[in-house]
Amino acid sequence: xxxxxxxxxxxxxxxxxxxxxxxxxxxxxxxxxxxxxxxxxxxxxxxxxxxxxxxxxxxxxxxxxxxxxxxxxxxxxxxxxxxxxxxxxxxxxxxxxxxxxxxxxxxxxxxxxxxxxxxxxxxxxxxxxxxxxxxxxxxxxxxxxxxxxxxxxxxxxxxxxxxxxxxxxxxxxxxxxxxxxxxxxxxxxxxxxxxxxxxxxxxxxxxxxxxxxxxxxxxxxxxxxxxxxxxxxxxxxxxxxxxxxxxxxxxxxxxxxxxxxxxxxxxxxxxxxxxxxxxxxxxxxxxxxxxxxxxxxxxxxxx
Numbered sequence: 001x002x003x004x005x006x007x008x009x010x011x012x013x014x015x016x017x018x019x020x021x022x023x024x025x026x027x028x029x030x031x032x033x034x035x036x037x038x039x040x041x042x043x044x045x046x047x048x049x050x051x052x053x054x055x056x057x058x059x060x061x062x063x064x065x066x067x068x069x070x071x072x073x074x075x076x077x078x079x080x081x082x083x084x085x086x087x088x089x090x091x092x093x094x095x096x097x098x099x100x101x102x103x104x105x106x107x108x109x110x111x112x113x114x115x116x117x118x119x120x121x122x123x124x125x126x127x128x129x130x131x132x133x134x135x136x137x138x139x140x141x142x143x144x145x146x147x148x149x150x151x152x153x154x155x156x157x158x159x160x161x162x163x164x165x166x167x168x169x170x171x172x173x174x175x176x177x178x179x180x181x182x183x184x185x186x187x188x189x190x191x192x193x194x195x196x197x198x199x200x201x202x203x204x205x206x207x208x209x210x211x212x213x214x215x216x217x218x219x220x221x222x223x224x225x226x227x228x229x230x231x232x233x234x235x236x237x238x239x240x241x242x243x244x245x246x247x248x249x250x251x252x253x254x255x256x257x258x259x260x261x262x263x264x265x266x267x268x269x270x271x272x273x274x275x276x277x278x279x280x281x282x283x284x285x286x287x288x289x290x291x292x293x294x295x296x297x298x299x300x301x302x303x
Contacts, residue, residue: 032066039063064265069273072266086267090253090274097237097249098278100165104172105233105282109226111173112180119181120188120214121206130185137178141236145171145243164246171240176229183225187218219296223286230282238275250275 039058047055056062073090076083115133119126148170152162191213199209241251253271261268 035063035066039065061262061265064269068266069269072264073270077267086270090250090270093248093250093253093271094274094278097234097241097251097275098281100169100249101172101230101233101237101278101282104169104174104237105176105230107169107173108176108229108233109180112177112225112229113184115177115181116184116188117210119185126185133178133181136174141171141175141239142243144174145240148240149244164244167244168237168240168246168249172233172236175232175236179225179228179232180222183221183228184218187221187225188214190214190221191217216296219293223290223293226289227283227286230286231279234275234279234282250278 038055042055042058044058046053046057060068073085073087075086077086077089115129119129145167149164149167152167152170155162188210195213196209199213204212237249238251238254240246241249242255246252250271254268254275257268257271
C-alpha cells in the first residue's frame with residue numbers, strides 16, 4: 001500500500017502589499033473599461049433628468065477615447081519646432097508641485113505632531129485647541145490662498161523675501177497638519193490603561209513613557225494620518241497654484257491646457273493624470289516609511 005503523506009498542505013499566496021497593488025491595478029483597468037463602455041453605449045448628449053445633466057456627454061470633445069489621451073502624451077505640446085513632448089512638460093510641472101507639496105507636508109507634520117503632543121500632555125490644552133483645529137478646516141481654501149500670498153509679500157527680514165511658492169507650501173501645510181494632529185492624538189492615547197499604570201508604578205517620567213510606550217503604540221494611527229496628509233498637501237498645492245497664479249506647477253498647467261480642450265481634447269487630460277501621479281507618489285513615500293516601522297504596525301486605524 002502506498003503510504004499517504006500527512007504533511008500539511010502549504011497554501012501559497014501573495015504578500016499583503018502585493019494584494020493591495022493587484023487590486024489597485026484591477027481598479028484602474030475596471031475604470032478604463034467603464035469609461036470606454038459608457039462612451040460606446042451612452043447617449044451623445046449625456047443622461048439628462050429634467051434640467052439636470054447627471055452623466056456627461058460622450059462626444060470626442062467632452063469625453064475622448066483613452067487611446068487619444070495616451071497618443072497625445074507622446075506628441076509635442078504645440079506645433080512649434082522647439083516644443084518639448086507633452087509628457088516632459090507634465091513631468092517637469094509634476095516635479096515642481098511635488099517639491100512644494102513635500103515642504104508643506106514636512107511643515108504640516110511638524111506642526112501636527114507638536115499640537116498632538118501638547119494636547120496629550122495637557123487636557124486643558126486639548127479642550128482649548130481641538131475645537132479650533134476642527135474649525136480651521138471649514139475655511140474655504142480657494143479664498144485663503146490669495147490672502148496668504150498678500151500677507152507673505154509684506155514680510156521682510158533683511159535680505160529675505162517671501163516668494164509665491166512659499167505661499168503655496170503654507171497652504172499645503174495648512175491642509176496637512178489636520179489629519180496628523182488628530183491621528184497622532186488618537187495614537188498617543190491608544191496604549192492600554194494597564195500599561196500606562198505600569199509605567200507610573202515604575203516612576204517612569206512623561207518623556208520616557210512617550211518614547212517607550214505612546215509613540216510605538218501610535219504608529220498604527222499615525223501612518224494612515226501621514227498618508228492622508230501627503231495627499232492633502234498635494235491637493236492644497238494644486239489648488240493654491242491655481243488661486244494665486246503660480247507658474248511652473250501642475251495646477252497652473254491644468255488651467256492653461258483646459259483652454260485648448262475644444263480643438264485638442266486629449267491635451268487637458270495629461271496634467272490631470274500628472275496630478276494623480278503626484279498624489280500616488282506622495283502616498284507611496286509614506287508607504288516606504290511604513291516599511292521601516294513594520295514591527296510596530298500591529299494594526300492600523302482610519303485617520
